[in-house]
Amino acid sequence: MNDFIKLEGIQHQFEKEQVLKSVDLAIPQGQLFGLLGPSGSGKTTMVKIMIGLLNPTKGTVSIDNTEMPSLKQLQQIGYMAQNDALYSELTGRQNLEFFASIYGIPKKERTARVNEAAKIVNLNDHLNKTLEHYSGGMKRRMSLAVALLHRPSLLILDEPTVGIDPVLRASIWKDLKKIQAAGTTIIITTHVMDEAEKCDELALLRDGYMIAKGSPAELKEKSNTETIEGAFLYFGKSQQVEVG
Amino acid sequence: MRVNAIIKRIVQQMLGDKRSTALMFIAPLFVMTLLWLVLDMEEYEPVIALTDVPDSIQEVLEEQDASFSKMTMEEAEVALKRQEIDAQFAWKNQQMNITMEGSDPTATSAVQRVLNEASKQMNPGNLQVDIKFLHGSTDVKLFDNVGPVLIGFFVFFFTFIIGGVSFLRERTQGTLERLLATPLKRWEIVTGYLSGFGIFIILQSIIVAAFSIYVLDIYMAGSFLAVILIAILLAITALSLGTLLSAYAKNEFQMIQFIPIVIVPQVFFAGIFHTESIAWLDAFGKIMPLYYGADALKEVMIRGQQLSDVWGDIGILIGFSVVFILLNIAALKRHRKL
Numbered sequence: 001m002n003d004f005i006k007l008e009g010i011q012h013q014f015e016k017e018q019v020l021k022s023v024d025l026a027i028p029q030g031q032l033f034g035l036l037g038p039s040g041s042g043k044t045t046m047v048k049i050m051i052g053l054l055n056p057t058k059g060t061v062s063i064d065n066t067e068m069p070s071l072k073q074l075q076q077i078g079y080m081a082q083n084d085a086l087y088s089e090l091t092g093r094q095n096l097e098f099f100a101s102i103y104g105i106p107k108k109e110r111t112a113r114v115n116e117a118a119k120i121v122n123l124n125d126h127l128n129k130t131l132e133h134y135s136g137g138m139k140r141r142m143s144l145a146v147a148l149l150h151r152p153s154l155l156i157l158d159e160p161t162v163g164i165d166p167v168l169r170a171s172i173w174k175d176l177k178k179i180q181a182a183g184t185t186i187i188i189t190t191h192v193m194d195e196a197e198k199c200d201e202l203a204l205l206r207d208g209y210m211i212a213k214g215s216p217a218e219l220k221e222k223s224n225t226e227t228i229e230g231a232f233l234y235f236g237k238s239q240q241v242e243v244g
Numbered sequence: 245m246r247v248n249a250i251i252k253r254i255v256q257q258m259l260g261d262k263r264s265t266a267l268m269f270i271a272p273l274f275v276m277t278l279l280w281l282v283l284d285m286e287e288y289e290p291v292i293a294l295t296d297v298p299d300s301i302q303e304v305l306e307e308q309d310a311s312f313s314k315m316t317m318e319e320a321e322v323a324l325k326r327q328e329i330d331a332q333f334a335w336k337n338q339q340m341n342i343t344m345e346g347s348d349p350t351a352t353s354a355v356q357r358v359l360n361e362a363s364k365q366m367n368p369g370n371l372q373v374d375i376k377f378l379h380g381s382t383d384v385k386l387f388d389n390v391g392p393v394l395i396g397f398f399v400f401f402f403t404f405i406i407g408g409v410s411f412l413r414e415r416t417q418g419t420l421e422r423l424l425a426t427p428l429k430r431w432e433i434v435t436g437y438l439s440g441f442g443i444f445i446i447l448q449s450i451i452v453a454a455f456s457i458y459v460l461d462i463y464m465a466g467s468f469l470a471v472i473l474i475a476i477l478l479a480i481t482a483l484s485l486g487t488l489l490s491a492y493a494k495n496e497f498q499m500i501q502f503i504p505i506v507i508v509p510q511v512f513f514a515g516i517f518h519t520e521s522i523a524w525l526d527a528f529g530k531i532m533p534l535y536y537g538a539d540a541l542k543e544v545m546i547r548g549q550q551l552s553d554v555w556g557d558i559g560i561l562i563g564f565s566v567v568f569i570l571l572n573i574a575a576l577k578r579h580r581k582l
Binding site: 051052053055069070071072074075077079081083084085086087088089090094098099101102103104130146 | 249252421422428580
C-alpha cells in the first residue's frame with residue numbers, strides 16, 4: 001500500500017513548550033488509524049498540523065503527495081474538531097446546510113446529503129431544533145455529521161466518541177467501518193483503550209514523542225502484554241520509537 | 245457561491261438571536277432619544293431672591309426668564325445655603341450686591357444672562373447689533389450641533405460591538421478554525437462576514453439617521469442620502485476594525501476592554517469639543533475614523549454641503565476600511581498560512 005499521509009520530522013512548539021518532538025509517520029490509504037495517548041500528549045496538535053490548521057515549527061506534511069496546507073486537499077478531508085465548532089443559534093439542519101454549501105455540494109443534492117449524514121449519527125428527528133437545545137452527545141454527533149457531509153476520502157476525527165452513550169458509540173463504530181470499507185482513510189484520536197483495539201494500526205503518543213507504532217496485535221505481542229494499556233505502559237517506560 | 249453561504253448563515257444567526265438584533269436597532273434610538281431630551285431642553289431658568297430692590301429695577305428684572313421672590317437678608321442667606329435659590333440680588337447703598345450660589349456653572353451663567361439682559365434694557369442704545377447666520381440659525385441648539393457626531397458615534401459603537409463580538413465567538417467556539425479546515429479561502433471568510441453584517445449595518449444606519457432627522461427633528465440642511473452613505477461607510481470601518489481587534493481578544497470581556505481604549509477616545513476628537521488649540525491633541529484625533537465620519541456628517545447636516553464637498557473625508561473612511569479588511573485577511577494567517 002502507498003503512503004497516503006506522510007509526516008516528516010514534525011516538531012512543534014507553543015511559545016517555549018515543545019509539544020511535538022520529532023514525529024515521523026506514514027499512514028497508508030484505506031486504513032483506520034488511531035492516535036492513542038493521554039491528554040496533553042500532542043494528539044490534537046498532530047491532527048491540526050496534518051490538515052494545516054497549525055504550521056509546524058519544523059517538518060512537512062503531505063497528503064496524497066500534496067504538501068499541506070492545500071485547499072484542494074481540504075476539499076477531500078472531513079474534520080471533526082475536539083470542540084464541537086457548531087453554530088448554537090442555528091438549527092441542526094441549518095448547520096448542515098451551511099457546511100454543505102461551503103463544501104460546494106450542489107443545491108439539488110444538498111437535502112439528500114444532509115439527511116444521509118444526519119441518519120448516520122441518528123439525528124434525523126432533531127434537525128429542526130436549534131443546537132442550544134441539543135445535549136452534549138447530540139452536538140458531538142452533529143459535529144461528526146458535518147465531517148461526513150461531503151463524502152471525504154480522508155476523515156480526521158478528534159476524540160469523536162466522547163460523551164456518546166455505548167449503544168450509539170457501537171453504532172458509530174459500525175458506520176466508521178462501513179465508511180472505511182468504501183475506501184475512506186480514517187484517522188481517529190482517542191484516549192480510550194478499548195476503542196484503540198478497533199483500529200488497524202495505532203501510534204502511541206506520550207509527551208510529544210511517538211513511543212510506538214503498529215497494529216494492536218503487534219503492539220501487544222512486542223510488549224508481551226494482554227492489553228493495549230499494558231503495551232502503553234511497557235513502551236512508555238522504554239520510550240522506543242519504532243515497532244513492527 | 246461560498247460567500248453567499250456565509251451571508252445566509254449570518255442572517256439566520258442574527259434572526260435567531262433577537263436580543264442582539266434588537267440591541268443593534270433599538271439601543272441607538274433609545275440613547276439618541278435620551279440625549280435629545282437632555283440636550284434639547286429650554287434654557288435653565290434661575291431662581292433669584294430680591295432683597296430691598298427698588299420697584300423700577302424689579303419690574304425690568306421680572307421681564308427676564310427667571311423666577312423671583314422677595315426675601316430678607318437672613319432668609320436669602322438660608323435659602324442660598326439650602327440651594328433653594330441660585331442667587332440673591334440685594335440693593336444696598338445705591339448699588340446692586342449679588343451673591344451667587346455658585347456650585348453649578350449652568351445656574352451661574354443663567355443668572356449672568358438675566359443681569360446682562362436687564363442692564364441692556366435699562367441702558368438702551370449702548371450697542372446695536374444685528375446678527376446674521378452663514379449656516380444654521382439661532383434655532384441650532386446643542387443637540388443639533390452634536391447630533392451628527394452622535395449619529396456617527398452610535399452607528400460606529402454598536403457595529404463595532406456586535407461585529408467584533410460575533411467574530412470573536414467564531415474564534416472561541418472553534419467555528420472559525422472549522423471553516424479554515426474547509427477549502428474556504430481567507431478572503432472569502434472576511435468578505436462573507438462583512439457582507440452578512442453589511443445588510444444589518446445598512447438597515448441600522450438608515451433607521452438611526454431617519455429617526456434622528458424625522459422624529460427627533462435634528463437640524464438638517466443637506467441630503468438624507470448623503471447622510472446614509474457616510475453613516476454606512478463609517479459602519480463598515482467600525483465592523484472591519486471590530487473583527488480585526490477580535491483577533492487580539494481571548495474572550496468577550498477582553499473585547500469589551502477595547503471600548504474605553506479604542507471607541508470612547510474617538511468621541512472626544514469627533515468635534516464635540518474644540519481641540520484645535522492644542523496642536524498635538526488635534527493631530528491625535530486625525531488618526532481616528534470617527535473624526536472624519538463626524539466631520540462629513542456635520543458638513544452635510546449643519547452646513548448643507550454635498551457629498552462632493554466632503555470627498556476628502558469619504559476617501560479617508562474608505563481608506564481605513566480597505567486597510568482594516570486587508571489586515572483582517574492577514575490576521576487569519578495565524579490559523580492557516582494559506
